[in-house]
Amino acid sequence: MIEKFLNKITQGDCLKLLKQIPDNSVDITFADPPFNLKKGYNSYKDSLKLQEYLDWCESWISEMVRVTKPTGSIFLHNIPKWLTYYASFLNKKADFKHWISWDAPTAPMGKSLQPGHYGILFYAKDAKQLKYYEIRHPHKRTRKTKILAKDYGGKKSMLHPYGPLVSDVWTDIHRIKHNKFRDEHPCQLPIHLLERIILMSTDENDIVLDPFNGTGTTAIAAKRLGRQYIGFDLDKDYVSITQQKLEHELPISKIGECWVSFYLDEVVTLRNNDWNYLKDSFYIPDKVEDIDTTPIILKTKNNISTPAKIKSISIHHQQFQKTLFEPTGEYKQNNLTSKNTIAKKISR
Missing domain, CATH: 3.40.50.150 (Vaccinia Virus protein VP39)
Known part of the structure; x- marks a missing residue:
């Protein structure tokens, strides 16, 4: 059921x-x-x-x-x-x-x-x-x-x-x-x-x-x-x-x-029992006392697919598609307004 x-x-x-x-x-x-x-x-x-x-x-x-x-x-x-x-x-x-x-x-x-x-x-x-x-x-x-x-x-x-x-x-x-x-x-x-x-x-x-x-x-x-x-x-x-x-x-x-919780590509919640697996993913100060003044940083931030990045990629893709298939002023003037015609022209 x-x-x-x-x-x-x-x-x-x-x-x-x-x-x-x-x-x-x-x-x-x-x-x-x-x-x-x-x-x-x-x-x-x-x-x-x-x-x-x-x-x-x-x-x-x-x-x-x-x-x-x-x-x-x-x-x-x-x-x-x-x-x-x-x-x-x-x-x-x-x-x-x-x-x-x-x-x-x-x-x-x-x-x-x-x-x-x-x-x-x-x-x-x-x-x-x-x-x-x-x-x-x-x-x-x-x-x-x-x-x-x-x-x-x-x-x-x-x-x-x-x-x-x-x-x-x-x-x-x-x-x-x-x-x-x-x-x-x-x-x-x-x-x-x-x-x-x-x-x-x-x-x-x-x-x-x-x-x-x-x-x-x-x-x-x-x-x-x-x-x-x-x-x-x-x-x-x-x-x-x-x-x-x-x-x-x-x-x-x-x-x-x-599994972790991200906010703006930063990890905001993680499980305590996952730390031993996750710690190598961060830059951590050598001395524990230095954590007072030095935040740890995610090493692979640019390579991790976070929800924020997926959304950004999706928006970029939509904008690219819109740019690719919307007639520009030049094409409008020449009456080349079909998607197929524009796509062919771009592919040259």
Whole structure:
């Protein structure tokens, strides 16, 4: 039954579609549901009454737990207000692992502590069987001098060359704030947020399910990292956007045989147990203490096919094709406007 959904984005009500997924068949489930804050979704009314919203949430959360394998993980992203309710639902069915605080300051809001983070609940279907990998992110450095932003005092000899283990507070992944990077969706997440979650909880070819697919961040992250994906969304336009984006994605976020998360051709997340295989791919200072002032550099940056490079090549190819087959002013004047005629003229 699961095969008809595998590596596809299916339009429909997530509750009805989840009921068609067999028990214990998905490696991780991730959900970024509507926040019930009157956001402008295309096909969903984001303003339910409190109990109606909570009942609905409990229903799809129960289905997420049911379809997740005993070795699998459940991740829920939302504002803290709703996550407290989600936790009460999950505590009955799964094992709490972490409340991940994703640093994301917002505009001032009235007489209260100012919201400064989104939460991501991390639960195990069964903590004793959980598949989990420690992950690392690069050292945080000052913008101009590139020295370590954190003062490690006399403990610099203990520094890991690449960077520290990731904690449950994520400050190095930023929200998508600029319209030129956004799709037509009110709550788009950055791709490397999902890549981090996928790297720490799955292996190659594992299945990642997102019942609120939106414009496809989870599915794209899964495909880039060599995982299989299942996506559901109520809106046909969001489904279409995702399908078009997936057509241009390849499973290429890796160095050698190790899957990593790239951002602008820099490695932003890697698995701790992959470091022994990856370290030869970096220029690393001879003395550990020198990491304080000298960032490690990827040796083969120019030869690695990263998502950013693939996109750049695709755009260049499209522009080249456009230039090759569009009539120039000279050809227009001579009425040589057919593609075949122009192609023949260029080939001479």
